[in-house]
Amino acid sequence: MGRLDRLVIHCTDTPEGREVSAADIRRWHTSPVSAGGRGWKQVGYTDILHLDGRWERLVSNNDDDTVDPWEITNGAKGFNTTSRHVVYVGGQDRTTGNPKDTRTPAQLKAMTDYVRKFKKEHPRADICGHCDLDRGKACPSFNVKQWIKKARL
Numbered sequence: 001m002g003r004l005d006r007l008v009i010h011c012t013d014t015p016e017g018r019e020v021s022a023a024d025i026r027r028w029h030t031s032p033v034s035a036g037g038r039g040w041k042q043v044g045y046t047d048i049l050h051l052d053g054r055w056e057r058l059v060s061n062n063d064d065d066t067v068d069p070w071e072i073t074n075g076a077k078g079f080n081t082t083s084r085h086v087v088y089v090g091g092q093d094r095t096t097g098n099p100k101d102t103r104t105p106a107q108l109k110a111m112t113d114y115v116r117k118f119k120k121e122h123p124r125a126d127i128c129g130h131c132d133l134d135r136g137k138a139c140p141s142f143n144v145k146q147w148i149k150k151a152r153l
Contacts, residue, residue, distance in 0.1 A: 002047065002064060002081035002082040002117050003066060003067075003082060004064075004065045004066060004067050004082060004083070004084065004092055004125055005082040005083065005125055005126060006079065006082065006084075006125050006127065006128060007084050007086065007115070007118050007122075007126075007127045007128075008075050008076050008079065008083050008084070008085045008086075008100060008127040008128055008129070008130055008133065009046070009082070009083075009086055009087075009088070009111070009115075009127070009128070009129050009130070009140045010045060010075060010086065010129075010130045010139050010140050011087060011088055011089075011090070011091025011092075011102075011139050011140040011141050012025070012040060012048075012087055012088070012089050012090065013091050013092050013099075013139060014089065014090060014091065014092055015092050015093070015097070016049070016090055016093060016100065016102035017092040017094060017102070018053070018089075018094075019050065019051050019089060020033055020048070020058055020089045020092075022048060022058055024060075025044070025045065025058065025087070026043055029042070029043045029044050029074065030042070030043065030102070031148075031153075038074075038103070040074045042061055042072065042073055042074055043058050043073055043074065044060070044073050044074040044075045044085060044087070045073055045085040045087040045149055046058060046059050046061060046071070046084045046085055046086060046088065046100075047057055047086045047087070047114070048071055048086075048087050048088075048100040048152045049086065049087070049088040049107050049110050049111055049114065050089055050107075051089050051090070051099055051104050051106065051107065052086060052104075052106050053104070053107055053109055053110040054107030054148065055086075055114060056111055057061055057121035058073075059071060059073050059137075060123050060133065061084070063121060065122060066118075067082055067083065067084070071084075073085050075087075076130055076133045076134060076146070077123070078133070079133050080095075084118075086111075086114060088092040088101065088107050088111060088140065088141075089107070089150055090104075090141075091138075091139065091140055091141040092141070094128060096151045099138035099139075099141040100141055100144035101140075102141070103142070107131060112120065112153065115127060115148070115151075115153050116153055119153060123129065125144055127148060127153075128145060129142070129143070129144035129145075132144065132145070
């Protein structure tokens with residue numbers, strides 16, 4: 001068990017406008033490597049924000065300030081025992097495949113509401129992008145700190 005220190009924002013790194021299901025994420029993360037998955041025991045995210053702004057819980061948790069063993073997801077190596085992870089569908093330019101902030105207006109509203117709620121429940125926790133923890137990553141394809149400041153969250 002670890003104290004909840006942060007919320008990490010991710011993208012699915014999929015082309016703009018292409019929906020991703022919870023089943024897709026589970027398959028990508030938990031299928032054996034030999035079957036094209038990562039072979040993890042658990043998915044990488046607690047919640048997913050769909051293109052239409054719906055959010056879906058992938059791994060249950062009790063929303064307290066402790067990350068219990070059954071709540072740990074595999075979102076950012078070295079930080080998982082003290083983090084929650086949320087992913088939005090998208091993050092990739094449809095034409096070039098390059099990183100791009102593809103959040104729809106509905107996703108922006110949902111993410112704003114999600115972060116606002118998280119901050120209210122966990123005021124001491126940091127909010128960052130996956131790239132802030134792993135400099136080799138572009139995920140979530142936008143600067144989380146700048147977005148939080150601009151959105152006044």
